[in-house]
Amino acid sequence: MEKNNIAAIRIYAFDIPLRADFNISGSRDGFANNVLVSIETADGRVGWGEASPVSRVTGETQTTCLAAAKKIKAALAGRDAAKLSSCLAAMHRAVAGNPTIKSAFDIALFDLAAQHAALPLCEFLGGRAKPLPTDATIFLRPLDRVIESARNIAAAGFKTIKLKLGHPSRDDIERVRVVRDAVGTKIKLRADANQYWSRDYALQTLKAIAKFHVEFCEQPLPARDRAGLRWLGERSPIPLVADESLFTPRDARRLAIEKWADILNIKLCKSGGLHGALPIARIAAGANTPCMTGCMNESRLGLTAAAHFAAAMDIVKFYDLDSFLMHTADWIEGGLQICAGKVLLPRAPGLGAKPSDRWLAKHKPVR
Ligand SMILES: [Mg+2]
Structure with a gap:
């Protein structure tokens, strides 16, 4: 053989x-x-x-x-x-x-x-390892716990908070307000509605939360409402990110070239891995549409692949690589580490991560 x-x-x-x-x-x-x-x-x-x-x-x-x-x-x-x-x-x-x-x-x-x-994977992909400032996510928890999380994230050295919105109680504006109050103006704040809003509700909410300096909002509308994303994008005071609407290079072409979204959120679990993610990044770069690299619920192993990709692609400007912070066990050897809100890549050849x-x-x- x-x-x-x-x-x-x-x-x-x-x-x-x-x-x-x-x-x-x-x-x-x-x-x-x-x-x-x-x-x-x-x-x-x-x-x-x-x-x-x-x-x-x-x-x-x-x-x-x-x-x-x-x-x-x-x-x-x-x-x-x-x-x-x-x-x-x-x-x-x-x-x-x-x-x-x-x-x-x-x-x-x-x-x-x-x-x-x-070569380390990021260099194999044509880039170089660099520290990637990641956000840390606050999930849909009761408001007092949201405030506590926001304070903990800021104290741990993260410079950006990603706040999940779309709670059935429709307290989205209040969620953004309490986090902004808790962390002050030095922390960036981004939102993710995970497809849970209707067009009218989304527009009303985005207008109301703009005063809290929200960097962008991910996937306000259901993925199937493609025209809605464009409609909302023309009216929203906050940039919109396509996440659940983006799987393939074909999706990227429409979203980026026709400006249906301001930012594309690339996740390896949606693109079928790096081979699908690379052309998405190239299309976005051609259309001057910045990208974000996000995660599902990967351990540090899957996240390390996403981080190598993000480091290699200049058009990736935003990083959301924090899923393992929600895990109570870590069985990965090597792999990325987060230090004061920054993702640091391993230097070993290849991915540089494996289960213990x-x-x-x-x-x-x-x-
Ligand atoms: Mg998202």
């Missing part, structure tokens, strides 16, 4: 306990039910990737990810991992859709390719 040939693929269910107060609009979960994938080549290199399915965004769950992963595994077995594009094409032929589980395989293949080139030997000793791959 040639040294670059894929000798083994392992798929693991990866269940991470969440802090009890985790809640975004429309979901309430005790665990991040993720999937880890490792791809080993004949010369003993191992690439790692993570999928963090959020069904209300991509329609995928851990169960569907595991089922699709088995088909992708069969399609990749024995292939030359150095032929990255043909491996990815084989994956897309084997399974349509399913961008989240595909992202795990894509990241593992890029990890192998960057290891082979003896202790975790691996206790968990068997799925059959």
